[in-house]
Amino acid sequence: MHALLPTTATLPLFDIAASRRIEARALVHSPDLMERAGLAVAKLALALRRGDGPVWVVCGPGNNGGDGRIAARRLAEAGVAAHVGHAAPERPSLVIDALLGLGLSRPPNAEMLATMAAMQACSAPILAVDLPSGLLADTGQPAGERAVRADHTLVLLTRKPGLFTGEGRAHAGRLWFDDLRVAPDEAPTADLLGPAAQPHRSPTSHKGSHGQVLVVGGAPGMQGAARLAARAALACGAGRVYLDLLNSRPDEATDPGQPELMRGTPAELPNALGVIGCGAGPAIAHALPALLQQLPRLVIDADALNAIAADPSLQGLLRGRPASATLLTPHPLEAARLLGLDTAGVQADRLRAAQELAGRLGCTVVLKGSGSVIASPDERPAICASGGPALATAGSGDVLAGWLGGLWAQQPGASAHRIACAGVDAHGRAGEVDGVLRASDLIARLPDGR
Numbered sequence: 121m122h123a124l125l126p127t128t129a130t131l132p133l134f135d136i137a138a139s140r141r142i143e144a145r146a147l148v149h150s151p152d153l154m155e156r157a158g159l160a161v162a163k164l165a166l167a168l169r170r171g172d173g174p175v176w177v178v179c180g181p182g183n184n185g186g187d188g189r190i191a192a193r194r195l196a197e198a199g200v201a202a203h204v205g206h207a208a209p210e211r212p213s214l215v216i217d218a219l220l221g222l223g224l225s226r227p228p229n230a231e232m233l234a235t236m237a238a239m240q241a242c243s244a245p246i247l248a249v250d251l252p253s254g255l256l257a258d259t260g261q262p263a264g265e266r267a268v269r270a271d272h273t274l275v276l277l278t279r280k281p282g283l284f285t286g287e288g289r290a291h292a293g294r295l296w297f298d299d300l301r302v303a304p305d306e307a308p309t310a311d312l313l314g315p316a317a318q319p320h321r322s323p324t325s326h327k328g329s330h331g332q333v334l335v336v337g338g339a340p341g342m343q344g345a346a347r348l349a350a351r352a353a354l355a356c357g358a359g360r361v362y363l364d365l366l367n368s369r370p371d372e373a374t375d376p377g378q379p380e381l382m383r384g385t386p387a388e389l390p391n392a393l394g395v396i397g398c399g400a401g402p403a404i405a406h407a408l409p410a411l412l413q414q415l416p417r418l419v420i421d422a423d424a425l426n427a428i429a430a431d432p433s434l435q436g437l438l439r440g441r442p443a444s445a446t447l448l449t450p451h452p453l454e455a456a457r458l459l460g461l462d463t464a465g466v467q468a469d470r471l472r473a474a475q476e477l478a479g480r481l482g483c484t485v486v487l488k489g490s491g492s493v494i495a496s497p498d499e500r501p502a503i504c505a506s507g508g509p510a511l512a513t514a515g516s517g518d519v520l521a522g523w524l525g526g527l528w529a530q531q532p533g534a535s536a537h538r539i540a541c542a543g544v545d546a547h548g549r550a551g552e553v554d555g556v557l558r559a560s561d562l563i564a565r566l567p568d569g570r
């Protein structure tokens with residue numbers, strides 16, 4: 121058993137169907153899986169309980185409840201009072217939530233909701249078994265009006281995608297994992313991102329070796345967005361970074377605070393990697409047909425995504441681009457516009473929404489938000505568990521777009537999917553600070569992308 125985050129390597133995630141298959145095959149050789157699960161829960165409970173009071177074990181009707189009952193027996197064997205039932209004992213030292221796990225199949229009824237509310241009202245920490253009760257393992261959304269908000273979750277046998285995206289992070293608390301000594305014997309449903317290896321930077325390299333980035337955006341009043349993207353591409357290590365500020369005066373400074381940035385246009389830089397849309401406003405719509413047809417690699421963000429959502433002919437141009445040449449970075453509302461859904465429809469199943477969008481438009485998609493999802497045609501999707509609420513600040517998405525552009529400019533042979541995985545994870549890790557972060561500070565925190 122060990123803490124799951126931060127990850128030091130990319131790890132496999134398995135959805136409910138895959139977890140069931142793995143469990144069924146493992147049970148043939150290891151019929152004592154539930155004993156192992158209960159023992160692991162009891163061990164963690166002993167480490168987590170606060171004070172000397174009894175442990176309250178809330179068991180449901182299925183195997184999740186079975187794990188809880190075994191944990192209660194093991195705790196009793198260790199000399200700790202374990203109270204199994206749906207009413208809280210006096211001053212519990214810990215609550216074990218073994219009400220519902222992988223088998224959650226419908227919104228919890230009133231009785232279940234009342235038990236969940238009673239657990240939540242307890243002052244003792246909550247340890248969820250496998251999943252916080254009421255949270256859907258595949259999507260990270262509550263099945264009904266609420267799911268348990270645990271302080272800790274001990275994930276068993278397989279890591280489930282819903283723990284890392286959508287509402288999963290907010291409900292699971294600190295994540296622990298025990299594989300119950302079973303090695304998964306099928307391909308994962310998705311990857312949980314670990315840190316990417318840094319690309320090599322040759323001692324004889326020169327600025328021409330590290331690519332060109334052209335940032336197109338920053339209409340009057342929103343120039344900061346494009347400047348943040350350009351600064352991030354520069355900080356990442358791109359050899360040359362140019363800005364094309366939309367509707368700017370010819371004598372307007374590109375970025376007074378960043379003298380390394382240069383002015384450039386798509387016509388002058390036909391081989392540059394384009395980062396387009398940051399702070400662009402509606403004016404980007406006119407520039408998009410040429411950008412989509414001319415620039416070999418594109419990171420498309422913000423207003424460029426909205427313009428594409430509103431214009432089927434731009435969607436056609438996007439679909440006509442070569443494979444692995446385009447990376448879209450929508451937040452949930454932008455993704456909803458592109459899919460013709462509302463935001464709730466996207467958030468209801470983020471993995472599926474990102475895959476659907478990637479398939480429809482033939483692009484790599486980074487669906488941003490807690491647990492960003494990376495999806496591409498013909499690639500296994502990935503979920504990024506790094507990042508946190510410090511990233512919920514204006515401009516952090518512009519920094520991401522610029523960072524992705526800077527990484528990709530330096531690695532022209534890498535697929536859009538690989539760049540997205542590497543860049544999103546680095547961006548998330550740089551954003552893991554207590555309190556608040558300004559987008560420009562985020563650039564300083566990002567490791568250089570060599």
Ligand SMILES: NC(=O)C1=CN([C@@H]2O[C@H](COP(=O)(O)OP(=O)(O)OC[C@H]3O[C@@H](n4cnc5c(N)ncnc54)[C@H](O)[C@@H]3O)[C@@H](O)[C@H]2O)[C@@H](O)CC1
Binds near residue numbers: 154184185232249
């Ligand atoms: N079988 C084994 O050996 C192992 C089982 N494990 C545990 O088993 C769990 C899965 O067990 P189950 O498949 O029995 O699933 P659960 O225990 O999660 O739930 C299934 C039961 O809950 C009921 N139910 C589902 N949704 C409900 C709702 N909204 N309101 C009321 N009742 C509802 C179902 O009708 C069924 O009776 C895992 O999450 C994990 O905790 C793991 O320990 C691995 C080993």
Ligand SMILES: Nc1ncnc2c1ncn2[C@@H]1O[C@H](COP(=O)(O)OP(=O)(O)O)[C@@H](O)[C@H]1O
Binds near residue numbers: 422488506510513
């Ligand atoms: N609570 C959070 N947890 C993890 N990442 C977050 C969170 N809030 C925001 N982010 C990340 O911050 C970035 C915000 O991007 P975006 O919404 O486009 O902002 P902006 O347009 O202001 O730059 C995305 O990469 C998103 O995934």
